[in-house]
Amino acid sequence: QVQLEESGGGLVQAGGSLRLSCSFSGGVFSEYVMGWFREAPGKEREFVVSLRRTGDGIWYGPTMKRRFTASRDNAKNTVTLQMNNLRPEDSGIYYCAASITSRYTTGEDRLYDYWGRGTQVTVSS
Numbered sequence: 001q002v003q004l005e006e007s008g009g010g011l012v013q014a015g016g017s018l019r020l021s022c023s024f025s026g027g028v029f030s031e032y033v034m035g036w037f038r039e040a041p042g043k044e045r046e047f048v049v050s051l052r053r054t055g056d057g058i059w060y061g062p063t064m065k066r067r068f069t070a071s072r073d074n075a076k077n078t079v080t081l082q083m084n085n086l087r088p089e090d091s092g093i094y095y096c097a098a099s100i101t102s103r104y105t106t107g108e109d110r111l112y113d114y115w116g117r118g119t120q121v122t123v124s125s
Helices: none
Strands: 003-007 010-013 018-025 033-039 046-051 058-060 068-073 078-083 092-099 119-124
Touching (some): 018 092, 033 078, 046 068, 058 068
Antiparallel strands (some): 018 078, 033 092, 046 058, 092 119
């Protein structure tokens, strides 16, 4: 059974940075498209980034690309999300997700088969 575990969340002031990590176990990591999503209170789940199996294709949500950088290490079964110049509206629970269903990067959360428990990110103004 695939398991995902996020880490690296916390409290940061606006303009600061955080680096999230997701560790993958229980499957062949390189067979999965990986993604990050976030949820804020009272808002729908929002797509952050999706990474192709090989890591050479990365697709960001519309408001993230200039500030967020994602990568994956298929040797270490990890995905990281470097978030810079954080804003209060970036606050929320950040979830790592894995898709065996999709062959390509996708922002459709319904196509992700496994989810982590999430890590809280809070950006103060």
